[in-house]
Amino acid sequence: xxxxxxxxxxxxxxxxxxxxxxxxxxxxxxxxxxxxxxxxxxxxxxxxxxxxxxxxxxxxxxxxxxxxxxxxxxxxxxxxxxxxxxxxxxxxxxxxxxxxxxxxxxxxxxxxxxxxxxxxxxxxxxxxxxxxxxxxxxxxxxxxxxxxxxxxxxxxxxxxxxxxxxxxxxxxxxxxxxxxxxxxxxxxxxxxxxxxxxxxxxxxxxxxxxxxxxxxxxxxxxxxxxxxxxxxxxxxxxxxxxxxxxxxxxxxxxxxxxxxxxxxxxxxxxxxxxxxxxxxxxxxxxxxxxxx
Amino acid sequence: xxxxxxxxxxxxxxxxxxxxxxxxxxxxxxxxxxxxxxxxxxxxxxxxxxxxxxxxxxxxxxxxxxxxxxxxxxxxxxxxxxxxxxxxxxxxxxxxxxxxxxxxxxxxxxxxxxxxxxxxxxxxxxxxxxxxxxxxxxxxxxxxxxxxxxxxxxxxxxxxxxxxxxxxxxxxxxxxxxxxxxxxxxxxxxx
Numbered sequence: 001x002x003x004x005x006x007x008x009x010x011x012x013x014x015x016x017x018x019x020x021x022x023x024x025x026x027x028x029x030x031x032x033x034x035x036x037x038x039x040x041x042x043x044x045x046x047x048x049x050x051x052x053x054x055x056x057x058x059x060x061x062x063x064x065x066x067x068x069x070x071x072x073x074x075x076x077x078x079x080x081x082x083x084x085x086x087x088x089x090x091x092x093x094x095x096x097x098x099x100x101x102x103x104x105x106x107x108x109x110x111x112x113x114x115x116x117x118x119x120x121x122x123x124x125x126x127x128x129x130x131x132x133x134x135x136x137x138x139x140x141x142x143x144x145x146x147x148x149x150x151x152x153x154x155x156x157x158x159x160x161x162x163x164x165x166x167x168x169x170x171x172x173x174x175x176x177x178x179x180x181x182x183x184x185x186x187x188x189x190x191x192x193x194x195x196x197x198x199x200x201x202x203x204x205x206x207x208x209x210x211x212x213x214x215x216x217x218x219x220x221x222x223x224x225x226x227x228x229x230x231x232x233x234x235x236x237x238x239x240x241x242x243x244x245x246x247x248x249x250x251x252x253x254x255x256x257x258x259x260x261x262x263x264x265x266x267x268x269x270x271x272x273x274x275x276x277x278x279x280x281x282x283x284x285x286x287x288x289x290x291x292x
Numbered sequence: 293x294x295x296x297x298x299x300x301x302x303x304x305x306x307x308x309x310x311x312x313x314x315x316x317x318x319x320x321x322x323x324x325x326x327x328x329x330x331x332x333x334x335x336x337x338x339x340x341x342x343x344x345x346x347x348x349x350x351x352x353x354x355x356x357x358x359x360x361x362x363x364x365x366x367x368x369x370x371x372x373x374x375x376x377x378x379x380x381x382x383x384x385x386x387x388x389x390x391x392x393x394x395x396x397x398x399x400x401x402x403x404x405x406x407x408x409x410x411x412x413x414x415x416x417x418x419x420x421x422x423x424x425x426x427x428x429x430x431x432x433x434x435x436x437x438x439x440x441x442x443x444x445x446x447x448x449x450x451x452x453x454x455x456x457x458x459x460x461x462x463x464x465x466x467x468x469x470x471x472x473x474x475x476x477x478x479x480x481x482x483x
Contacts, residue, residue, distance in 0.1 A: 060421055063367035098366050098367075142419075240396075240418060
């Protein structure tokens with residue numbers, strides 16, 4: 001794993017500066033759909049230009065380089081402690097190089113020591129599997145879109161949301177309405193139905209690892225994803241909340257078991273500057289291929 | 293496209309309407325969460341920071357020092373403005389700001405302060421950190437860096453043709469109020 005430090009630095013650089021192809025295609029489609037000459041259209045044109053510039057200059061797409069969240073699929077026996085140490089070093093170096101903003105603040109003292117390291121920063125989720133392959137995925141999740149995430153506890157009387165899929169639909173669409181343009185739309189929703197408060201949000205974020213154009217293998221969830229996407233795009237919130245046809249680029253929903261007493265619906269919002277990348281590593285820790 | 297240059301007169305700002313696309317040239321001072329709370333609690337503006345008739349930009353840039361030791365902004369889009377809603381009205385009133393640049397829009401207290409004191413809310417495209425950083429030609433100075441850290445410090449920036457849209461004007465009109473009301477109605481008929 002000698003090449004791991006370099007690979008993780010490159011993963012961070014690429015995630016921060018280059019939007020994944022599936023997301024870029026979604027943005028291009030929405031640009032075609034917006035009415036010519038509107039402020040929604042010019043916002044999307046500027047977004048397109050920004051994506052190209054960030055890639056060409058190898059600089060952050062968005063200045064809020066977000067929470068740094070690694071998802072690692074690894075074989076049994078993989079040295080997770082060493083990985084986490086290497087990831088921390090890579091984050092520190094990426095910050096010095098300007099791929100990441102000095103973005104991590106001590107919540108008690110308010111101090112920002114400029115390293116992006118601290119409790120929960122970066123976050124690394126490990127998942128062991130029986131294959132020898134190591135896959136590292138990275139999400140940089142900005143604060144603006146994180147702030148518009150919402151967790152609902154059903155039944156929600158105000159929203160007439162009962163404990164069924166119709167109730168889930170009502171609260172998910174409420175989250176879109178409440179978010180307006182504040183999360184830098186057109187965005188993507190990651191949703192978890194069920195779970196406890198912590199796993200609900202955690203699972204909702206793993207939905208962002210899915211490609212935008214994939215389909216949910218669970219039929220009920222797939223129909224819900226398609227229907228909520230279509231309905232959200234009829235609300236007229238539009239890019240940046242300027243009004244327009246594209247409010248969302250995608251909706252991804254999973255379900256987790258719950259205890260009988262709880263029924264949470266956790267909604268995470270990802271901005272158009274959807275920074276997600278992943279790589280397969282070879283035995284030496286070098287990048288063997290890109291996942292998105 | 294309307295060209296604006298800092299400092300602004302009240303008349304120039306009052307002439308702007310919701311939906312106007314503008315490009316701004318001149319000086320921007322950044323200020324976000326920590327600065328708003330600090331000023332709201334009676335903190336003094338550091339010497340050299342003059343907000344009167346100027347712009348306050350809700351932004352926490354990525355800034356690096358180049359080989360010559362000069363600050364260089366490498367990414368600088370707007371941050372979400374709504375978090376400053378508890379403070380913004382007072383800062384518009386006390387410091388004579390004519391334009392707040394941010395994203396996501398603000399609410400009634402800010403809208404009322406814009407109407408009363410002659411100020412507008414200018415919406416920049418969120419996330420467009422590269423296009424907007426390109427408009428920043430030079431970092432003139434930085435204030436409160438030690439106290440607040442780089443993203444939360446006050447950066448004094450020279451900008452050229454910075455693109456934004458007026459989404460809240462000085463006559464009580466807000467695009468955000470309108471889109472919220474329309475989308476709420478649209479959703480109600482689909483539930």
